[in-house]
Amino acid sequence: MKTLKLFTLKNDRMHGPGGNPWQSVNLDHPSTFETLAMDTEIKNMVIDDLKRFVNRKEFYRKVGKAWKRGYLLFGPPGTGKSSLIAAMANYLNFDVYDLELTDLRSNSDLRRLLISTANRSILVVEDIDASIDLSERKSARPPRQPSMYPFHYNEGSKVTLSGLLNFIDGLWSSCGDERIIVFTTNHKEKLDPALLRPGRMDVHIHMSYCTPCGFKMLVSIYLRITEHPLITEVEQMIGTNKVTPAEVGEQLLKSDDPEVALRGMIEFLEKKKESEAKAFQKNQEVTKTEVLPKPGEEQNGETSSGESELVDL
Template sequence: VSGDPNNGGGGAREIRSYEVSFNKRHKEKALKEYLPFIVATAKAIKDQERSLSIYMNERYDEWSPIGLQHPSTFDTLAMDHKQKQSIVDDLNRFIKRKDYYRRIGKAWKRGYLLYGPPGTGKSSLIAAIANHLRFDIYDLELTGVDSNSDLRRLLVGMTNRSILVVEDIDCTIELKQREEEDEEQSKSSSTEKKKAEDKVTLSGLLNFVDGLWSTSGEERILIFTTNYKERLDPALLRPGRMDMHIHMGYCTTEAFRILANNYHSIDYHVTYPEIEALIEEVTVTPAEVAEVLMRNDNTDVALHDLVELLKLKKKDAIEIEGKQAEEKKDANEIKTQSMQVDEKKIVDEIKTESVQVEKKDDKKVVVKNDFTENGSG
């Protein structure tokens, strides 16, 4: 349906479609290049205008959506520029490779493991990814899932072009232990096997990551987060399961400048050299820096407070380092004293053994002399 918005009479009619005409000699170009471009552009505009949602599994095997209005973007993320660009490039490459994944026989999905101390921006990065791709988020709370079958129903119920998030995977659920119990039950009776099926296991989750159920949807992002990567079951870290391992570290000077610009719209301040020197010496998370910067709208006051926080952290670090040095010194002294005692004990034992040997030798000589004298008589 088409119409002229400037027509008279009953007012403007809404234009719902356009008619495109072109010369026959441009037919190939129009059909193979121009029209696909129009369709792709329209889809991109529609995706940008679509409101995002975050889904939670509050009731057994059902998802409950709410609007996602998190403002985080890659421009506002307090991360190293090269690291951010690497993630953006990987995401952009992923969404353009549908035919590639189909050709190599793999599910069209991408997995990311975010690890690092609390407060380093893992949740903000997830929101930035969702906003960049215009993907909905499915925040999976594993403790609210009773069995592998319930887990499967939840995961199959996800839409395409979405992000599955499992936060704090190392402590959300004792997956490793449950998998071991499941393996033990598989060797037992059918009744015990049924009980094993009523548990969420690591194998049940991984089957969706790279097993048969991984092909139940397309264009999906899987994100696991942890504060302690070393606690993860090795099965989660095997090649092919998490495509990128992204370390979220403590605040750097570059991250600080981004935060200062975010919260106070400044590119430089006289306190920058002191703040950046302190950041190089202490461990402070982006969340801690952001909290101080948000505390006061006055830039001078906010940055002064940040200097004081960093100085306090440096003082605490020096005290802890001094205490550790003292403890190490005491431990070394105890070890040295113990070694000296052991050495003295060994020397005393050697002396005792030497005296005993000398006594035995003297006795042998006396016996020999007595024998000689008696024999001669």
């Protein structure tokens, strides 16, 4: 099995024609589908979809589609999106290309990068909703002020929505075979609907907060146990708390003693629930304050002077 690589863009990639714009390091991420804290049903769905994809080269040619597959991973931070990408790479034995859209100056830059990626690879665009304004349906924004460093790539991206769509499923998307494209976002609702349809983002995977099933998986990985009197208690608390797999893993790392680690987990969940309850109560108080009438405003059909206000029906 080959050594997997993680590719990122070179800062000087535009210097000199014909040069490779990517630089790489070994991808040693240990995440696998066996270690992912995901519901078994969703995990098996992803595995089956990947198996079907890599075995359908002739089918894609027969129906006239580029041999690629698009995934959208969405959900709160810390729910395992990066770990799932690493598990996909390890499962398929595919290299990973990490593309930062804000580093690109134009649609042409995007096309050149696509051409320079290898077959049998995963192209990742993380936090797509936050990385660039992709909507062409919004009103024009005011022009940017001139920069002190006019050739700095982070000055602002000029990649457009149409350019990105052409990159995903237009003519340029057929430049290469057996490609996986993964987009991640914390806010799916912010994405333009044109990006979400099949053929662009074929599979939408909700990376949720930790479930009891995911917790048991993490306990078996971190503490190497499958049974303990406190596991059931924590599972019940997990079901009523919004806690990410990353938070659970951090708590389980604090001790090698299962008793100590699980009691620490219970204490963490109790404090988290108490903190969320206080935040909710404070928000309710603020809301009530905002809706209370100010002096001189109408209340119950009367003005501040106490006279009834007539309303024409």
